[in-house]
Amino acid sequence: MEASREQAGAADAADALGGEAALRAVGGLLGVPVHVVEDAVWRIDDDGLTVGLGWYTARGHAPAEATALAMLALWENVREERIAPERRRRAASLVSRDPAAGPLVRAVLRLQASAALLAAFPALRRPLAAATERALPADVSAEPRHLQWIIALLRAGSGARAPQRPDASVAEELRALGAIAPGVDVLRRVLAPDPGRAPLARLERALAVLLPPYARLLAADTAEHRAVPGAGGGPAEGADADPDPAPDGNGGGASADAETGAGAAEAPAPASESAGDPEAEPARPGEGRASAEGADLFAAEAAGSVQRFLETPLPAAVAASLVAPPDARTETDPGRRETPASPAAGAGDGGARGGAAGEYRRRAAELAEAIERMRRVWERVISERTGAVHALGRRPAAEGELLGLEHLVPAVVEARAGAPRPAAYLRREHRRRRRERPGSTDYALLVDRSASMRGAAARAAADAALVMLEALAGVARDVAAAEDRTGLDLDLDIRTALIVFDAAPVIVKPLSAGLDDAARRRMFAEIGDARGSTDDGAALATAAAVLGVGAGERGPGPGAGSAGRTRRRVLLLLGDGGTSDPGAAAREAAGLRAAGVELHAIGIGSDDLAVRYAPDGVRLDDPRGIAAVLEARIADGLP
Numbered sequence: 001m002e003a004s005r006e007q008a009g010a011a012d013a014a015d016a017l018g019g020e021a022a023l024r025a026v027g028g029l030l031g032v033p034v035h036v037v038e039d040a041v042w043r044i045d046d047d048g049l050t051v052g053l054g055w056y057t058a059r060g061h062a063p064a065e066a067t068a069l070a071m072l073a074l075w076e077n078v079r080e081e082r083i084a085p086e087r088r089r090r091a092a093s094l095v096s097r098d099p100a101a102g103p104l105v106r107a108v109l110r111l112q113a114s115a116a117l118l119a120a121f122p123a124l125r126r127p128l129a130a131a132t133e134r135a136l137p138a139d140v141s142a143e144p145r146h147l148q149w150i151i152a153l154l155r156a157g158s159g160a161r162a163p164q165r166p167d168a169s170v171a172e173e174l175r176a177l178g179a180i181a182p183g184v185d186v187l188r189r190v191l192a193p194d195p196g197r198a199p200l201a202r203l204e205r206a207l208a209v210l211l212p213p214y215a216r217l218l219a220a221d222t223a224e225h226r227a228v229p230g231a232g233g234g235p236a237e238g239a240d241a242d243p244d245p246a247p248d249g250n251g252g253g254a255s256a257d258a259e260t261g262a263g264a265a266e267a268p269a270p271a272s273e274s275a276g277d278p279e280a281e282p283a284r285p286g287e288g289r290a291s292a293e294g295a296d297l298f299a300a301e302a303a304g305s306v307q308r309f310l311e312t313p314l315p316a317a318v319a320a321s322l323v324a325p326p327d328a329r330t331e332t333d334p335g336r337r338e339t340p341a342s343p344a345a346g347a348g349d350g351g352a353r354g355g356a357a358g359e360y361r362r363r364a365a366e367l368a369e370a371i372e373r374m375r376r377v378w379e380r381v382i383s384e385r386t387g388a389v390h391a392l393g394r395r396p397a398a399e400g401e402l403l404g405l406e407h408l409v410p411a412v413v414e415a416r417a418g419a420p421r422p423a424a425y426l427r428r429e430h431r432r433r434r435r436e437r438p439g440s441t442d443y444a445l446l447v448d449r450s451a452s453m454r455g456a457a458a459r460a461a462a463d464a465a466l467v468m469l470e471a472l473a474g475v476a477r478d479v480a481a482a483e484d485r486t487g488l489d490l491d492l493d494i495r496t497a498l499i500v501f502d503a504a505p506v507i508v509k510p511l512s513a514g515l516d517d518a519a520r521r522r523m524f525a526e527i528g529d530a531r532g533s534t535d536d537g538a539a540l541a542t543a544a545a546v547l548g549v550g551a552g553e554r555g556p557g558p559g560a561g562s563a564g565r566t567r568r569r570v571l572l573l574l575g576d577g578g579t580s581d582p583g584a585a586a587r588e589a590a591g592l593r594a595a596g597v598e599l600h601a602i603g604i605g606s607d608d609l610a611v612r613y614a615p616d617g618v619r620l621d622d623p624r625g626i627a628a629v630l631e632a633r634i635a636d637g638l639p
Helices: 002-016 020-030 063-083 085-097 099-120 122-135 145-158 168-179 186-191 199-223 256-260 304-310 316-323 355-366 368-376 379-386 405-416 456-486 517-528 536-547 582-594 608-612 623-636
Strands: 034-037 043-045 048-052 331-333 388-392 428-432 441-448 494-501 505-512 568-575 598-604 617-620
Touching: 020 034, 020 048, 020 063, 063 085, 063 099, 063 122, 085 099, 085 199, 099 122, 099 145, 099 186, 099 199, 099 304, 122 145, 122 304, 145 168, 145 186, 145 199, 145 304, 168 186, 168 199, 186 199, 355 368, 355 456, 355 517, 368 456, 368 623, 379 456, 441 456, 441 505, 441 536, 456 494, 456 517, 456 568, 456 598, 456 623, 494 517, 494 536, 505 517, 505 536, 536 568, 536 582, 568 623, 582 598, 582 608, 598 608, 598 623, 608 617, 617 623
Parallel strands: 034 048, 441 494, 441 568, 568 598, 598 617
Antiparallel strands: 043 048, 388 428, 494 505
16 A cells, blocks of 8 residues: 555656656655756755756766666665665575576666656656667667576567667567466566565566576576576576466466465575576686686676666665664765765675676776786787797708708719709798797785774785786687687696785685686685784694695695696785794795795785795785785796
C-alpha cells in the first residue's frame, strides 16, 4: 500500500513537472533536497544532494535523456537501497562469489529499478529508451555472446529497438526465453514491479530465468578465449527457471519458496565454489602466461558500451550517506558532510563507482600515464627480439652477394670435377639477434606496511604498486601479441609478485603472469593496513620462497624457468627504514644475492635501507617519486 501511494504521488509529480523540477520531486520522495547543476559532479553536503547532469551530457546524451538517467541513478542507488537492502546485499554476495556473473546481475538490478521508475514516471519511457539507443551498440556482431545477451536485455527492458546481427546462439536463447510461457512477455514479467512479491524474491526469480542463458553464452565465449568479466566460472544451469507466467499479471503463480526467498535464493550458484571464488585457487610459482591468474581487468572491459551504460555518477559513498541517518555521516572537511569511499567496501561490485574496485579504477585512470611510461621501458627489448639482423650466411652457394674467400679451395675442386656452378658465394640472410642475457624475468615487490608507514607514504606505495603491476602486466600482453604476430618465442616471460609485511609477511599476489581482479581488490587494503613492527628479514625469506631460491619443491629452482630456462629475478623492497631483526635481514639479503637475485631497496625519508642494502639502496625523501625510482630500476636491468 505504501509503495502504491509513493508511485501515485510520483506519477502526479511527473505529470505536473519536467526536467529539473522532476529531479527535485524525486528528491522530495527520497527525503533529500536536490540541486541540479550543469557540471559532472555528484556530491552530498549540508544543503542536500548536488546532481551534475554534465556527467551524462558529456557522454552525448540530450538534456531530456540526462534528466531521465539522473532520476534512474537516484531510483536505483538510493530508493532501492532504502526499500530493499537485502536485495542489494544478495546481489553483492552473488557477484563476490562469482565475479563473471557481475555484468548480468548489475543489468538485472538496473532493469528492475528502471521498471519501477517508469511505473511511477511514465513520461520517462521515451527519453530512457533514447538514452539506451544512444549508449548501446545497434550492431552487436562484434561483441562477445554473453555481452550480446546483456545488450539485448537492456534494450528490451528500456523499450529500445532489438539489437542487430546477434550471434545465432544469442538469438536462439532469446527465442527460448519467449517460449517459456507462450503469450506472456517473460522478460517484462520478471522485471516489472510486483507488490505481491518481496524485492529479494523478484531478483531471484529474474536471475533464475536470465542467468542460465548468460552462463551458457559465457562458457562458449570463454572456450574461444573471448574477454570475460571475471575469473570465476558461470552459474549453474540447474536453477529453477519459474518465470511465474500467470495470466492475471499479479504474480499469483509463484511458488512458496520464491515468495519467502528460499529455494530460488541459491539458484544462481556458481558451477563450482572454487571456480566462483577468484581467491580459492591462487596461482603457483612457475606458472606462465597460459595459466595467468585470471581475466585481465582492461581486456575484460573491451565491450566498453555495456560497462559505461551500467556505470552510475552517484558514488557509493554518497548513496550510503543518503541512506544512512544524518548522524552516521562522516565529517571529511569543514562545511561538507560526506562518507568517504572505503577501500574495503563494495569489493564485489566491479562496476560500482565506490568501494575497492571503484577506487582502484579511479587511481588506475589517474596513473595511466605513469603506467604506460613504465610499460614502454620494455618496448626496446621486444623490438630487438622481433627484429631481424641482416648478415652474410655461412653456407656457400652458387650465387650470392659476396665471394667467400674461405670457400675458394672447395669451389676450385668442384669446378675441376665438372660442377657447372661451384658454391663459392655467401648470401645475405635475415637472422634473429643473439641474446646475451636472459629476458624472462620475475619481479617481486615487497612493501613495508608497519605502523610508521601511514598517510602519504602508504598512499604513494599503493600507487607505485599499482603502476608497476599494471605496467608489467601490460608488458606481458605486449610480448604475447609480438609472439603471435611473428611466430617467434621471444623468451620474455614476465611474472610479478606482491608481498606486504609488518611483523609478518602476507603474499597479496603470488608469482605469476598477468594481474587479476582479486589481487587488485586486495592491493590497496593490504598496503593501507599499517600496523605492527618491521620484520624485513621474514619478508625477504618469503620472497626467496616465492622466487624459488633454495625452495626445493616449493619453486622451480634458482634461476630456472618453468621450461628449464635461465630467468632473471629482481626483488624490490620499499619501506621507511628500521628493522626488528637486522641480523636476519642481512643473512637473507646475502643469500638472495648469492643466488643471483638482484636486490634493490628504496628508503622513504631515511638512509637506513640505503645503507643496509648497499650498493643497491637509495633514499627517497618525496614518496611521490617511488614509481619513478621503480621504473629506473627496471630500466637499468633490462636484457
